[in-house]
Amino acid sequence: MKIWHQSSVDLENYPVYKASLAKHYAKVASPGTEIHLHGVPEQMWHGMSPSEVMRVPYAYHKAMSGQLLHNVYRAEQEGYDAFVIGTYTEPLLRECRSLVDIPVISMPESTVLISCSMATKIGLVTLNDENLWFLKNAMHRHQFEGRVSGIYVIEPQLPEREMDAVFLNPSDYIEAFLHTARRAIKEGADLIIPAEGLVAEVLAANDVFEVDGVSILDGVGAPLMYAEMLARLHKLTGLHAGRQWHYRKPSPELLKLYPASLE
Numbered sequence: 001m002k003i004w005h006q007s008s009v010d011l012e013n014y015p016v017y018k019a020s021l022a023k024h025y026a027k028v029a030s031p032g033t034e035i036h037l038h039g040v041p042e043q044m045w046h047g048m049s050p051s052e053v054m055r056v057p058y059a060y061h062k063a064m065s066g067q068l069l070h071n072v073y074r075a076e077q078e079g080y081d082a083f084v085i086g087t088y089t090e091p092l093l094r095e096c097r098s099l100v101d102i103p104v105i106s107m108p109e110s111t112v113l114i115s116c117s118m119a120t121k122i123g124l125v126t127l128n129d130e131n132l133w134f135l136k137n138a139m140h141r142h143q144f145e146g147r148v149s150g151i152y153v154i155e156p157q158l159p160e161r162e163m164d165a166v167f168l169n170p171s172d173y174i175e176a177f178l179h180t181a182r183r184a185i186k187e188g189a190d191l192i193i194p195a196e197g198l199v200a201e202v203l204a205a206n207d208v209f210e211v212d213g214v215s216i217l218d219g220v221g222a223p224l225m226y227a228e229m230l231a232r233l234h235k236l237t238g239l240h241a242g243r244q245w246h247y248r249k250p251s252p253e254l255l256k257l258y259p260a261s262l263e
Contacts, residue, residue: 001033001082003227004075006068007197008050008087011039016167017198020205021220028221030228036080040067049159051130054089064091066261069099073260076100081231084223088126088195089134097241098249099260103230104241108138110226111193111217112147118215121149123189125180127196128157135195149188152180154199163198170202177203181211194219 005025011018018037025035044063045053054060068091075083082103085093090106097104108124115122124135135151138144154176158166166173177199181192192214194200200219203209209216233239241247250258 001030001228001231002080003029003033003035003082003084003224003231004071004080005035005037005084005086005224006071007037007039008064008089008091009039009198010042010045011037013042013161014039014164016164017201020167020201024201024204024220025224028218028224033228035224038071040064049161050087051128051159054134055130060089060091065095068092068096069260072096072100072104076102081235082227084227086197086223088131088138088197088219090138094247097247101234101240101249103227103234103239105223105227105230106138107197107219107223108135108195109142110223111195111219112139112142112144114222114226115191115193115217116147119189119191120147121188122147122191122193123149123181123184123187124151124193124195125177125184125199126151126153126194127163127199128159129153131196150184151195152184154180163202166198166202167205170206173202174206174208178208178211181214181216185212185214190214192216 021037029035053063072083080102082105084105085107088107090108093104093106112122126132126135132151132153139148177194184192192211194203194216197220203216204218204220209218243249
């Protein structure tokens with residue numbers, strides 16, 4: 001099985017994060033599963049952090065649309081079994097699912113669905129205010145509001161480009177996360193999702209999976225395991241996204257008019 005992980009950061013500028021991801025995936029993937037890590041081109045963010053761009057809807061859509069649509073189509077053409085959108089902002093999820101038959105995995109959707117089997121109320125802890133906005137909208141879009149007790153931001157907020165250094169000296173950041181998680185627990189959460197890839201990877205790399213008797217979900221590993229499950233179902237039963245309404249697939253003729261290319 002081959003799975004394409006599509007990060008929203010330029011991974012070559014996050015070498016410690018990239019190495020940690022590769023080690024993590026090698027640990028949690030099933031035997032025979034290959035995970036291929038893909039970042040975005042460095043020039044796509046023009047020297048800014050993704051959060052600086054994502055707060056402007058037009059700019060974030062313009063930056064991510066070509067990359068995601070081109071790459072998810074390429075992944076299916078090259079024989080990948082699933083595609084993980086490796087950011088909790090889940091950009092262009094509907095469009096990607098409408099384009100291909102292989103499973104397209106959303107990190108916030110998959111982690112909440114998994115968590116619903118373990119807790120009735122779930123707390124999400126994330127990187128910054130920009131991610132908070134995206135998560136609020138994702139929870140509404142997926143109709144999860146009744147299962148989410150709250151969404152919380154770690155203070156002090158760090159830009160993505162500072163997060164790579166956290167992997168080398170993570171103790172203060174982990175303590176800040178745990179402080180925020182305890183607040184979520186006090187307000188009703190019985191399971192915590194670290195709802196941002198960099199945050200989730202810092203915790204997983206340091207084996208932080210519980211606080212005060214409450215589980216902390218592996219926010220990077222869980223979407224991969226979910227991708228493996230859906231890929232297996234797709235292969236065995238033909239399971240694919242619904243085509244009558246929400247994820248209607250383009251006809252070959254329409255795809256010729258609107259090709260999935262970077263142009």
